[in-house]
Amino acid sequence: xxxxxxxxxxxxxxxxxxxxxxxxxxxxxxxxxxxxxxxxxxxxxxxxxxxxxxxxxxxxxxxxxxxxxxxxxxxxxxxxxxxxxxxxxxxxxxxxxxxxxxxxxxxxxxxxxxxxxxxxxxxxxxxxxxxxxxxxxxxxxxxxxxxxxxxxxxxxxxxxxxxxxxxxxxxxxxxxxxxxxxxxxxxxxxxxxxxxxxxxxxxxxxxxxxxxxxxxxxxxxxxxxxxxxxxxxxxxxxxxxxxxxxxxxxxxxxxxxxxxxxxxxxxxxxxxxxxxxxxxxxxxxxxxxxxxxxxxxxxxxxxxxxxxxxxxxxxxxxxxxxxxxxxxxxxxxxxxxxxxxxxxxxxxxxxxxxxxxxxxxxxxxxxxxxxxxxxxxxxxxxxxxxxxxxxxxxxxxxxxxxxxxxxxxxxxxxxxxxxxxxxxxxxxxxxxxxxxxxxxxxxxxxxxxxxxxxxxxxxxxxxxxxxxxxxxxxxxxxxxxxxxxxxxxxxxxxxxxxxxxxxxxxxxxxxxxxxxxx
Numbered sequence: 149x150x151x152x153x154x155x156x157x158x159x160x161x162x163x164x165x166x167x168x169x170x171x172x173x174x175x176x177x178x179x180x181x182x183x184x185x186x187x188x189x190x191x192x193x194x195x196x197x198x199x200x201x202x203x204x205x206x207x208x209x210x211x212x213x214x215x216x217x218x219x220x221x222x223x224x225x226x227x228x229x230x231x232x233x234x235x236x237x238x239x240x241x242x243x244x245x246x247x248x249x250x251x252x253x254x255x256x257x258x259x260x261x262x263x264x265x266x267x268x269x270x271x272x273x274x275x276x277x278x279x280x281x282x283x284x285x286x287x288x289x290x291x292x293x294x295x296x297x298x299x300x301x302x303x304x305x306x307x308x309x310x311x312x313x314x315x316x317x318x319x320x321x322x323x324x325x326x327x328x329x330x331x332x333x334x335x336x337x338x339x340x341x342x343x344x345x346x347x348x349x350x351x352x353x354x355x356x357x358x359x360x361x362x363x364x365x366x367x368x369x370x371x372x373x374x375x376x377x378x379x380x381x382x383x384x385x386x387x388x389x390x391x392x393x394x395x396x397x398x399x400x401x402x403x404x405x406x407x408x409x410x411x412x413x414x415x416x417x418x419x420x421x422x423x424x425x426x427x428x429x430x431x432x433x434x435x436x437x438x439x440x441x442x443x444x445x446x447x448x449x450x451x452x453x454x455x456x457x458x459x460x461x462x463x464x465x466x467x468x469x470x471x472x473x474x475x476x477x478x479x480x481x482x483x484x485x486x487x488x489x490x491x492x493x494x495x496x497x498x499x500x501x502x503x504x505x506x507x508x509x510x511x512x513x514x515x516x517x518x519x520x521x522x523x524x525x526x527x528x529x530x531x532x533x534x535x536x537x538x539x540x541x542x543x544x545x546x547x548x549x550x551x552x553x554x555x556x557x558x559x560x561x562x563x564x565x566x567x568x569x570x571x572x573x574x575x576x577x578x579x580x581x582x583x584x585x586x587x588x589x590x591x592x593x594x595x596x597x598x599x600x601x602x603x604x605x606x607x608x609x610x611x612x613x614x615x616x617x618x619x620x621x622x623x624x625x626x627x628x629x630x631x632x633x634x635x636x637x638x639x640x641x642x643x644x645x646x647x648x649x650x651x652x653x654x655x656x657x658x659x660x661x662x663x664x665x666x
Contacts, residue, residue, distance in 0.1 A: 155332065156274050160283055162328030163267040164290040166230060169321040170260045171291055173237065174202075175298025176314045178439070179450040183311045184249070194246040200364050201250045205257030206264075207553050208357035212349050213262035214546030215406060217269065222542055223335040226266045227326060233259030234322040241312035264553075265546035272533050272541040273336045281472030281530040288468045288526050292461055292518075299439070299454030306450070336541075345397065348406035351390035356550060359383025360557050367561035407543055411535065416480075419640045420532030421548045423484055425555045426633045427524040430491055432559035433626035434460065434498070434517055437567065437619045438510075444592040445612050446507060456507060463515035467522020475527050479643035483527045485634050490520030492630035499623035503609075503616050524633065531641065563622050571618035576610045 181195055190198070217225040236255030243249035268287060275283045305313045362379020369376060394405040412418050438460075442453040467487065475483040494516030501509065529548065536544040571592065577585045584602065588595040588611060595611035 156279075158328075159274060159332040159334075160271070160286055162325060162332050163270060164286060165321060165325035165328060166226065166263050167267050167287060167290045168294055168297075169230070169233060169318055169325055170263050171294025172298050172301075172321065173233075173256060173260075173315070173318060175294050176302040176317075177202075179299050179302040180306060180311060180314050183306055187311060188243065188246045188249055190246040190249075194250070197250050198246075198253060200361070201253040202257040202260075203364065203553075203557065204357050204360055205254050206261050207360045207550065208353040209258055209261030210265055210356070210546045210550045210553065211352045211406060211543060214265040214269065214542035214544070215345075215349070216262065217266045217542035218338045221335050221337040222266050222270055222273075223329065223333050225262050226270075226333070227329055229259045229262035229266070230322050230326050230329065231259075233263060234319055234326075235259075237315045237318040237322070240315040265549045266542055268529075268533070268549065269536075269541035269545035270333065270336065272536050272545070274334075277534055278476070279472075280533060281475050281526060282469070284530045284533065285468035285471050285522070285526040288522065288529065289461075289465045292464050296454040296457040296461055299450045299457075303450030303452075303454065345394075345404060345406040348390060348394055348397070351386055351393060352406060355383050355386030355390055356554060357383075358386060360554060363554075363557040363561050367557065367564055371561075371565070407547060411544060411547070414535035415640060416531045416642050417535035417544070419636065420480075420528045420530070420535070421551050423488075423528040423633055423637055423641065424525055424532065424548065425551045426629060426636065427488070427491065427521055427528065428552055429555050429559045430488075430495065430626045430629040430633065431517065431521050432556065433495070433563050433622050434514065436560065436563060437622060438514075440592060440615070441501075441510075441619060444596050444615060445503070456510065457514075459511045460514040460518040463518025463520075464522040465518075467519040468526040469522070471523050471526035472530070474523065475530070480527050480531045481637055481641045481643040484524050484531075484641055485637040487520045487523030487525075487527065488630050488633035488637060490516055491524060492520070492627045492634065494518075494520060495623050495627035495630055499620045499627060501616060501620055501623075503613050520630070524637075528637075528641075563625065566625050567618040567622045569618075570621040571614045574614040574617045576614075577607075580607060 177198065181198065184190055184198065185195055188194070213225070213229070233256060236252050236259055239252035239255060240249060243252050271280060271283045271287065301317060302314045305311075305317065358379050360383070362376050362381075362383055365373055365376035365379055371377075391409070394407055394409055397405040398409055438457065439450075439453045442448045442456050443450070446452075448456065467490075471483060471487075474486075478486070494513045497513040498510075498517065532548050533541075533545070572589050575588065575595075577588060580588065584598050587598050588607070592611060592615040595615075596608060599605075599608035599611055
């Protein structure tokens with residue numbers, strides 16, 4: 149490997165660290181919530197906002213984060229975002245109250261909103277069409293490595309040390325990422341001074357935030373909740389207004405919309421973005437239920453849950469690593485479709501889980517799910533990125549990520565509803581006191597705790613069996629979504645890589661381009 153080519157891949161390593169830092173925070177929080185509830189005297193509503201504050205700010209700031217990188221320099225904004233993310237991690241660790249912790253989570257969301265799209269957009273600048281699928285595979289693997297690493301490290305730290313260390317552990321990763329980005333990553337920006345489009349920024353940010361808030365409320369209070377319905381309707385209307393404004397601005401001779409809607413004329417960008425989101429939606433069922441299954445049914449701790457996710461991550465790493473070679477031979481259409489076939493097959497096998505299945509059975513089908521996800525996600529994301537010019541890579545990547553991030557709370561609300569409805573419908577609570585029965589219906593963990601408190605083996609068996617039935621029902625829904633991904637890929641996704649969509653502007657400026665590309 150020649151020196152210029154090696155430097156590109158080392159630069160990708162720097163971006164991988166940045167992505168890993170963001171991913172670690174999300175997974176660590178999931179295992180730290182019980183401890184935070186006690187030490188910060190947090191209510192149930194506070195705990196919900198520990199998660200939701202980050203999600204809302206992230207959704208609202210993704211497109212502006214990509215715009216700032218295009219306008220002022222992607223390396224410069226990425227460094228600032230990493231520093232902000234480190235400051236937010238420090239503030240989380242030393243938060244004296246629930247309110248202060250929520251404010252710190254807002255800082256983390258602002259930092260992540262620039263890190264996530266810019267780390268992806270730089271791949272468009274650094275790598276050729278032929279190299280990009282492999283680079284996206286590395287990026288995708290980094291996204292999912294945080295799944296086992298976060299709970300394993302977080303569980304160990306929570307068991308042995310002060311809870312603040314689960315956030316302070318972000319700091320070494322951020323420090324190394326800052327150094328690596330400074331040394332290895334070239335600066336890139338749009339060659340022309342892109343407009344800020346304040347109306348577009350306001351409409352998109354407000355629309356995404358309000359929509360996500362409505363979906364979060366639906367997941368917590370049900371789809372008939374008036375606040376949830378109002379939030380989703382208002383968010384949809386704001387986003388519709390955003391699209392109309394961008395279209396109007398794009399028709400003006402000197403107009404510079406936040407999002408160039410010409411991007412969506414590219415079937416590779418449109419369907420690559422949609423299919424990546426469909427894949428994440430289908431995978432969410434495993435990520436949502438597996439930790440609950442490990443802990444409530446198999447009786448493991450947080451660290452044990454992380455270790456049992458390793459077969460899934462291993463399959464994903466293999467799939468993402470091989471996706472570029474398969475796509476080079478078979479084309480993007482067939483590679484994504486094949487990935488969804490594997491994903492659907494793995495999920496269908498997982499949907500036959502019984503109360504006696506155990507870890508061994510899980511380790512048989514989760515690698516297949518990971519393998520299919522690696523093929524589908526890496527290839528679909530590379531297809532979408534291939535349609536982006538370097539000029540608007542930041543905003544274009546932010547659009548891809550915004551679709552994914554908005555899809556996550558939808559997946560949680562929809563799939564969570566399937567799980568809860570089946571779980572509650574299959575519970576046999578005959579002879580159980582009403583007060584205990586209400587607690588059992590609330591969640592599998594509350595049910596297990598109630599059964600143990602009563603010393604009832606029959607109730608414990610009923611709770612666990614009902615949860616497994618709910619998990620199976622949800623995995624069948626996820627398998628159906630993966631089958632839909634097969635059909636969509638075969639019908640709509642082009643067979644080969646796309647060329648970047650033309651924009652009004654000139655190609656992006658890239659410092660050290662000769663050094664990097666040789």
